[in-house]
Amino acid sequence: MQPFTTLEGPAAPLMLSNVDTDVIIRIDRLTGGGERGSLGHWAFEALRYFPDGSPDPNFVFNREPFRDAPILLAGPNFGCGSSREAAVTALMGLGVRCVIADGFGDIFVSNCFQNGVLPIRLPEPVVADLARRAESGRPMRVDLDAQTVAIGNHAVSFDIDRQRKAALLAGLDDIGLSLAAMDDIRAWQARDRLARPWVWTPVARPETMGEPA
Amino acid sequence: MATLFEKIWNAHVIQDLGDGWALLHIDRHLLHDLSGPPSLAAVAHRGLRLANADLVFATPDHAISSAPGRTGLTYPTGGRLWTALKATSEKLDVRLFDVDEDGQGIVHVMGPELGLVQPGVTLICGDSHTCTNGALGAVAFGVGNTESTHALATATLRMQRPKQMRLRLEGKLAKGVTSKDVILHAIAALGAASGVEHAVEYTGSAIDEMEIEARLTLCNLSVELGARSGIIAPDEKTIDYLRGRRFSPSGAEFEVAADHWRTLKSDPDAVYDRDFTLDVSQVAPTVTWGTSPEHALPIDGCVPDPARTGDAATREGEEKALAYMGLKPGQPIAGAKVDRVFIGSCTNSRLSDLRAAADLAKGRKVADGVIAWVVPGSVAVKRAAEAEGLDKIFRAAGFDWREPGCSMCVAANGEVAPPGARVVSTSNRNFVGRQGPGARTHLASPAMAVAAAVTGEIFDVRKL
Numbered sequence: 305m306q307p308f309t310t311l312e313g314p315a316a317p318l319m320l321s322n323v324d325t326d327v328i329i330r331i332d333r334l335t336g337g338g339e340r341g342s343l344g345h346w347a348f349e350a351l352r353y354f355p356d357g358s359p360d361p362n363f364v365f366n367r368e369p370f371r372d373a374p375i376l377l378a379g380p381n382f383g384c385g386s387s388r389e390a391a392v393t394a395l396m397g398l399g400v401r402c403v404i405a406d407g408f409g410d411i412f413v414s415n416c417f418q419n420g421v422l423p424i425r426l427p428e429p430v431v432a433d434l435a436r437r438a439e440s441g442r443p444m445r446v447d448l449d450a451q452t453v454a455i456g457n458h459a460v461s462f463d464i465d466r467q468r469k470a471a472l473l474a475g476l477d478d479i480g481l482s483l484a485a486m487d488d489i490r491a492w493q494a495r496d497r498l499a500r501p502w503v504w505t506p507v508a509r510p511e512t513m514g515e516p517a
Numbered sequence: 518m519a520t521l522f523e524k525i526w527n528a529h530v531i532q533d534l535g536d537g538w539a540l541l542h543i544d545r546h547l548l549h550d551l552s553g554p555p556s557l558a559a560v561a562h563r564g565l566r567l568a569n570a571d572l573v574f575a576t577p578d579h580a581i582s583s584a585p586g587r588t589g590l591t592y593p594t595g596g597r598l599w600t601a602l603k604a605t606s607e608k609l610d611v612r613l614f615d616v617d618e619d620g621q622g623i624v625h626v627m628g629p630e631l632g633l634v635q636p637g638v639t640l641i642c643g644d645s646h647t648c649t650n651g652a653l654g655a656v657a658f659g660v661g662n663t664e665s666t667h668a669l670a671t672a673t674l675r676m677q678r679p680k681q682m683r684l685r686l687e688g689k690l691a692k693g694v695t696s697k698d699v700i701l702h703a704i705a706a707l708g709a710a711s712g713v714e715h716a717v718e719y720t721g722s723a724i725d726e727m728e729i730e731a732r733l734t735l736c737n738l739s740v741e742l743g744a745r746s747g748i749i750a751p752d753e754k755t756i757d758y759l760r761g762r763r764f765s766p767s768g769a770e771f772e773v774a775a776d777h778w779r780t781l782k783s784d785p786d787a788v789y790d791r792d793f794t795l796d797v798s799q800v801a802p803t804v805t806w807g808t809s810p811e812h813a814l815p816i817d818g819c820v821p822d823p824a825r826t827g828d829a830a831t832r833e834g835e836e837k838a839l840a841y842m843g844l845k846p847g848q849p850i851a852g853a854k855v856d857r858v859f860i861g862s863c864t865n866s867r868l869s870d871l872r873a874a875a876d877l878a879k880g881r882k883v884a885d886g887v888i889a890w891v892v893p894g895s896v897a898v899k900r901a902a903e904a905e906g907l908d909k910i911f912r913a914a915g916f917d918w919r920e921p922g923c924s925m926c927v928a929a930n931g932e933v934a935p936p937g938a939r940v941v942s943t944s945n946r947n948f949v950g951r952q953g954p955g956a957r958t959h960l961a962s963p964a965m966a967v968a969a970a971v972t973g974e975i976f977d978v979r980k981l
Contacts, residue, residue, distance in 0.1 A: 321834050322709055322809045326948040331929040335551065335580050335594050350950045355936065379830065381710040384743060385948060387552070387645040389661035407713050410679070410745040411645055411659050418663035465677065467538050478663075479563070482671040485532060485540055489568070489673055492531045492542055502766035502774035503544055503638060507571050509612075 306420040307475030308448055311402050315375035315444040315455070316364045317435035318348075323378060324385035325412065327351065329394040331386075343390055344397020365398060369441040372398075377435045378405040380428055383412025392419045402446050404453065406431055417468055420475060422448060424462045434460070448473060518786040520681050521750050522716045525656045525781070529639050537678045543668045544638040545655075548575035548611065549624045550598040551929060552643025556665035557605035567609050568672035574633060575606045576614040578623045579929045583861075583892045583919040589616045592931045609669075620763075622895020622921045625649040625863035629733060630897055632762025636751035636778040641668055646863050646945065647746075648739040652732035653759070654751035654781055656716075659740065682715035682744065682791040686723035688798030693979040695873070696731035697865060697943070697962040698803040699723065700738040703795055705803070705813035712744025715791060718783065719749050723797045729758040730869040737864045738945055741810035750782040802978050805947045805960040806850050807838035812947070814850060816965070816977045822847035841949055842957045843937065851975050853959075856938040858889035858970040859952075860916075862926035865943035865963050866894030868901050874963040875907040877971075877981060883915035884973030889966075890917045892924040916970065928952050941969035 333346040352363045359366045365373070376395065382405040383391060392415045395403070401421055406428040408416075416423045424446070426434075437455045438444055444455045448469060452461050471478070482489075497504050519527070532540040548556065553575050560567065567573060580595030581587065589603075590596035599616070606613040614620030620631055625646055628634045636654030641647060643665045650657035660668070668674050684707075686699060704711075717739055724732065732749050739747030756775045759765045766774045801815035814820070823835040823846055839846060844853065860866070860874050871893060883889045891911050893899040899921055902908060908918045925932045926944035928951065934940045936955025943966050947958040959975060968978040 319830070320837070321830060322811075324809075324946075324948045326946070326951050330950055330954075331551075331579075331927060332594075335598060335929050350954065355955065381713065381743065384709060384713075385645065385740075385946065387643055387647075387659035387661055389663060392661075407710050409743070410713060411661060414664060415661040418661060465536065467534065467536055467677075478675050479667045479670055482540060482667060482673055482675060483565075485673075486568075486671070488531050488540070489542070489671060493569070493672070496542070500637070500774075500777070502770050502777075503635065504571075505770065506632065506764045506766050509571060 305475045305477060308401065308420050308422050308472045310448065311374050311446040313374040313443050314369045314441050315377050315434065315438040316370040316373035317377045317438055318364055319377065319379045319432065319435055321379040322381045322384055325383055325388050325391040325409065326385055328383065328391040329388065331388070334388065334390050342397065343394035347394040347398045374399055374401050375444050375446065376400050376403045377431055377438060378403055380406040382408050384409040387411045389415045389418070392416050392421055396421060404431055404434065417472065420472065422446065422472060424453065426460065426462055430460055518784045518788060520718060520783045520787040520789065521654070521781055522656060522681060522718060522748055525637055525639065526678055531673060534675065539676060539678065540673050541676050542639060543641055543672055543674055544572060545633055545640040546573045546668055547624050547628055547640070547642040548573065549579050549642070549644065550577040550581065550595065550602045551579040552662055552665060554598060554601035554605050556643060556662050556669055557609050557611070559662070559666040560669045561605070561608060565670045567611070567669050570610040572672060573611045573669065574614070575602060575611050576621050576624055576627055577602055577616060579923045579927055581616060581922045582930055583922045583924040583932060585919060587920050595930050617896065619896055622898065623863045623866060623923055625737065626866060626894030626898065629653060630762070630895055632759055632765035635759065636755060636781050641665070641674070645740045646737055648744065649733050649737040649863055651739065651746050651748035652729065652736040653755055654749060654778065656746060656748065658746040679716045679745065680714055680790040681788070682712055682717045683789040683793070684717055684719050685721040685794040686719060686797050687721045687794060688723060688796050689726070690723065690797060690800065693802055693964065694800050695962040695964065696727055696735040698800055699797050700735045701803040701805065701810065701813040701960060702800045704738065704741050704810045706795060707742060707793060709741060709809050709811040710743045712739065712742035715744050716746045716748065717742060717744040719747060724749055725752070728869065729754055730867045733867065734864055738810065741945060751778045802962065802965050804850055804965060804975060806842065806844060808841055808947055808949050810945070810947060810960065812838060816851055819847050819849050820844050851977055853939060853975045855887060855941050855969045855974055857934045857940040858887060858966050859925040859940060859942040859944065860890065860963050860966050861892030861894065861924050862944035863894065864945045866892060866898065868898050870943065870963045871898065871902050871907050874967045875910040877964055877967040877978070878914040878916065879910050881914055881971040883970045887970055887973050889915065889970040890919055890925065892919045893921050895921050925952055941966050941975065
């Protein structure tokens with residue numbers, strides 16, 4: 305995973321409430337064999353293009369200087385809905401590495417951290433104020449280590465879980481960490497097989513009985 | 518003093534990582550055709566094996582056709598995913614319940630039905646409606662592909678314990694009102710973000726009275742409250758439901774398990790970060806009018822008039838939703854003309870849903886110009902419904918009787934409503950474009966869906 309330290313650039317304001325993951329990326333863009341890198345074109349499709357496929361010039365990502373904005377300012381409960389991780393990869397395809405909103409869908413947040421994207425939760429009036437300041441296209445600066453968002457001389461600080469922060473700064477791979485705990489995992493499973501055999505025996509297959517735990 | 522969720526969580530902690538984080542054991546992992554293949558492929562790509570293939574189960578549902586007589590390839594785009602699910606499952610030794618096999622179905626229908634979901638287990642799937650399975654007393658939640666890959670390779674996840682929320686549902690449901698109406702009412706009352714960062718537990722006299730399939734419907738919409746998981750403490754109804762299922766424990770082991778399951782409940786002095794009580798005796802048949810599940814109202818209500826809405830952000834949201842839905846500010850929701858009706862999805866495609874729908878469809882006819890589908894949730898539901906003759910009732914009334922899958926709920930399978938079409942749907946999401954670009958979705962119960970089908974408009978089932 306790519307580490308996240310600081311980020312600077314235009315912040316695109318999209319201040320609608322409850323922007324769901326279906327709106328971020330439609331599901332049939334995912335069944336059609338689209339590669340991870342190509343999803344950016346289809347991000348926010350229903351908001352970004354007219355029914356005939358032409359771009360809506362008023363949509364923020366169709367306007368300069370927001371076309372490649374690395375920061376998104378969003379309304380409350382952004383990324384609610386489905387578990388599709390492609391909602392995050394589609395945003396990354398647009399060039400977004402940080403989303404600032406008053407609350408996010410829980411699974412969307414997990415998916416962001418798995419992909420090196422920083423979701424920042426700030427109260428709605430603070431986000432709305434940042435959106436007004438960002439509308440001119442003036443660059444915003446996000447500093448994860450300092451936990452600040454700044455635009456011009458205006459700076460606000462944000463909270464983030466300590467472990468999330470450390471993982472993002474280092475670009476850590478969770479799977480590698482957990483594989484290193486495999487002895488503990490197998491020991492837990494061995495104890496659980498004795499404590500709760502009914503969880504294990506009904507799903508055991510004869511041909512896999514020889515496998516560890 | 519701990520909640521049921523906290524007790525199950527604590528029992529699954531392999532390593533305490535501090536700050537509320539844990540390396541958590543995952544007891545059950547379900548895969549489907551959309552999110553399964555990339556997660557399995559990622560495991561193989563890293564040169565890894567599954568930590569415990571016995572705990573992993575797969576079935577195609579999202580991208581397969583529900584057309585009568587379908588195969589895995591009937592919808593060609595989904596056929597690629599189906600082929601990939603079969604190939605990766607075989608390669609990594611995952612049990613697959615394939616098209617037409619006993620066990621195939623919408624993943625959150627087949628899991629409980631097969632007895633894969635037990636009280637006290639942790640269960641994940643690459644699908645946000647995994648919260649459905651909490652109705653049986655499991656800690657069940659949706660994950661993205663990277664988390665799924667992690668769990669396939671290690672049988673664990675690194676998770677931070679969510680905050681705790683309780684929703685007490687008290688009172689007796691009125692005639693014509695179902696658990697679907699109750700949960701839509703709750704989402705409208707509390708908001709689509711009320712459960713964010715929380716795990717929700719449902720309690721109260723209405724839950725005690727509710728049958729298991731109705732509880733599955735209720736828990737299915739936990740994520741539309743914003744909560745990643747919803748849970749209901751197991752009781753004798755849960756234990757009766759699990760007895761004799763294919764992957765339930767059997768014989769003496771079942772009774773030992775049942776004794777354990779009876780202990781799984783929140784302590785009386787458990788602390789909840791959020792605590793709500795709703796009187797459900799006043800809930801009417803409920804339907805959504807807009808593009809978020811929180812846009813729900815009683816069938817005798819009127820859609821909002823943004824001009825009378827206080828704050829600017831809400832007003833803009835309501836204006837956009839009404840425009841998308843083709844509704845006039847302040848109009849009664851009843852009477853809106855309907856083009857399509859969809860009875861199905863992981864919310865409302867179980868045998869009790871189909872019985873309720875067939876009961877109303879019997880002797881009636883789908884209105885002229887309305888296309889109405891019934892998509893059973895699984896092969897087992899389909900066979901049981903046919904054994905009771907429900908398919909004949911639906912067909913005689915002019916409904917299409919189809920094959921099990923997600924179908925029009927997710928529209929990842931070519932089964933979409935055209936732009937501008939108004940759909941009454943028993944599914945769980947009325948998002949913009951959810952049932953096809955420009956399609957207008959109204960969420961409702963199976964009974965309300967039949968009322969819409971036979972009258973051709975959004976109609977109060979109590980007046981049918």
